[in-house]
Amino acid sequence: GEDVEQSLFLSVREGDSSVINCTYTDSSSTYLYWYKQEPGAGLQLLTYIFSNMDMKQDQRLTVLLNKKDKHLSLRIADTQTGDSAIYFCANYGGATNKLIFGTGTLLAVQP
């Protein structure tokens, strides 16, 4: 079945790079996404990648996709305290009309 998994927690120091990882099972995924959720807020779309790409860079964000291993990562360069949030990986495509979300990774940035 469809499944998206993430580690639950990541702690980094301000100024370091953060890498959040995600694995998924649906090989027919056409798009993979990263969303950010701050406390009490909705989901903010950070970036997405089409499944025939292996990398996408957008300012401080770098997404890497290993389609063979069904592994997605989000790298945040020069992590700031404002980056502290929960990050959700999601996939879309195949026979479904929905996003399948991971459990979310809580990123804590220490000053």
Add this chain to the structure above:
Amino acid sequence: GAGVSQSPSNKVTEKGKDVELRCDPISGHTALYWYRQSLGQGLEFLIYFQGNSAPDKSGLPSDRFSAERTGGSVSTLTIQRTQQEDSAVYLCASSSYGMPEQYFGPGTRLTVT
């Protein structure tokens, strides 16, 4: 421009009562989605509307849940005879036809007492 809006932002209701949650998608977006976020289940898909096509209701957890989309724009999610396990944040998202970006509203926090 304006994003997805939802109302109310918070709703407290007694068990057994019906509730209606509203979503205003981004203007011009033909696709509208409802998701639910709860501690036990994470983020779950509920229902999807695309234009005038029949909605994909495959994520609705029971027949107490229903949704409408009038005029291809505003959507209402109705929960009848609410139960405590319905307590969650209900999120709405919209997207433009053929485009992969789904934009989410701020959500409605539903608490069933």
